[in-house]
Amino acid sequence: MRARGYSPFECSSANDALLDRVVADSGPGTVAVFDLDGCVFDTRPRQVRIFRELAAQRGWRQLCAVREEHFLDWSLARTMLNAGIEADWVRENEPTVRGWWNRCFFSSEYVMFDHAMPGAAELCRRVWATGAHLVYLTGRDVSMAPGTESSLRSFGFPYNAVRSTLLVKPSVDLDDTEFKAGALDSIASLGRTTVYLDNEPANVNLYAQRYPDAFVVFVETDHSPREDEPAPSIPWLRSFWRTG
Numbered sequence: 001m002r003a004r005g006y007s008p009f010e011c012s013s014a015n016d017a018l019l020d021r022v023v024a025d026s027g028p029g030t031v032a033v034f035d036l037d038g039c040v041f042d043t044r045p046r047q048v049r050i051f052r053e054l055a056a057q058r059g060w061r062q063l064c065a066v067r068e069e070h071f072l073d074w075s076l077a078r079t080m081l082n083a084g085i086e087a088d089w090v091r092e093n094e095p096t097v098r099g100w101w102n103r104c105f106f107s108s109e110y111v112m113f114d115h116a117m118p119g120a121a122e123l124c125r126r127v128w129a130t131g132a133h134l135v136y137l138t139g140r141d142v143s144m145a146p147g148t149e150s151s152l153r154s155f156g157f158p159y160n161a162v163r164s165t166l167l168v169k170p171s172v173d174l175d176d177t178e179f180k181a182g183a184l185d186s187i188a189s190l191g192r193t194t195v196y197l198d199n200e201p202a203n204v205n206l207y208a209q210r211y212p213d214a215f216v217v218f219v220e221t222d223h224s225p226r227e228d229e230p231a232p233s234i235p236w237l238r239s240f241w242r243t244g
Contacts, residue, residue: 003199003220005072008042008118011241018217018237019123025194025215028131031187032124032195033207036138036148038221039199040120040157040240043105044068046113047079050104054097062089063097073222076101106172108147111140116155119240128158133165133190137183137198139176141169165190177202184210197237201228208234 026032037043048068055063062085070082076097080090104110128134136159140148145168152159152166159166167186169179180203187193196207199219208216208231217237218230230236 003223006042006044006068006221008239009241010238011243012238013243015238016242018235019119019240019242021215022123022195022197022217023126023130026127026130026132027194029191030130030132030194031135031191032127032132033135033137033187033193033197034124035198035200035203035219036136036140037114037199038223039197039219040117040124040136041111041114041151042068042117042221043114044071045115046105046110047071047101049113050101050110051097053104054100058096060093062086071222074224106141106144108144111144111147112151114151116151116157117240119242121156123240124157127195128161128163131163132195133163134158135187135190136164136166137180137187138166138168139179141172141174143172144168176200177206181206199223201230202226204234205231
């Protein structure tokens with residue numbers, strides 16, 4: 001079963017219960033781990049910005065039709081088709097769009113166009129207030145750290161404070177899941193991991209296996225085209241927005 005894509009204001013009592021459990025399972029001596037892209041941060045504003053800049057540079061007005069709701073997965077071709085752009089144009093120009101997107105998306109400058117998922121910073125503040133250590137574990141590489149740190153601070157996430165750590169990949173070429181597996185020892189040195197949230201099925205499965213007693217949550221936004229699916233025991237969180 002594939003994720004349905006972003007729905008940042010969709011809420012329910014069941015969703016509230018998952019958010020409450022994240023806080024309840026946190027406390028002194030514990031570690032709560034949060035992914036960034038597609039988890040506590042909505043990357044779609046960054047991507048719309050990238051499309052608009054390429055449209056201006058090339059005079060490709062077609063790309064101005066792309067809006068946030070057209071991003072349902074990682075396929076840029078499908079995103080352009082969702083925006084009503086002709087299939088022949090997409091087929092011819094997708095490599096150029098992809099090259100531009102890669103250069104911009106994986107940069108410190110452009111991560112600052114992300115928006116925090118509504119309610120995500122508040123949840124992290126509640127978790128931090130329990131005495132837990134917050135770890136922001138991301139597939140962003142070290143070159144993206146300055147923009148990431150700025151975004152965390154500007155959106156009100158606990159950062160640059162005691163019990164808060166940002167872990168980024170040392171190299172852009174390192175596989176995200178491989179990096180997160182390798183980060184286990186560093187995280188273990190900070191305390192007992194009791195909470196882990198990520199929007200990538202392979203990552204939540206990895207952490208559920210490593211920490212069988214932790215509350216591991218799959219955040220349902222978008223994810224890679226890999227065939228992995230979250231293990232049946234892992235709950236799905238639709239958003240960080242509460243009913244009241």
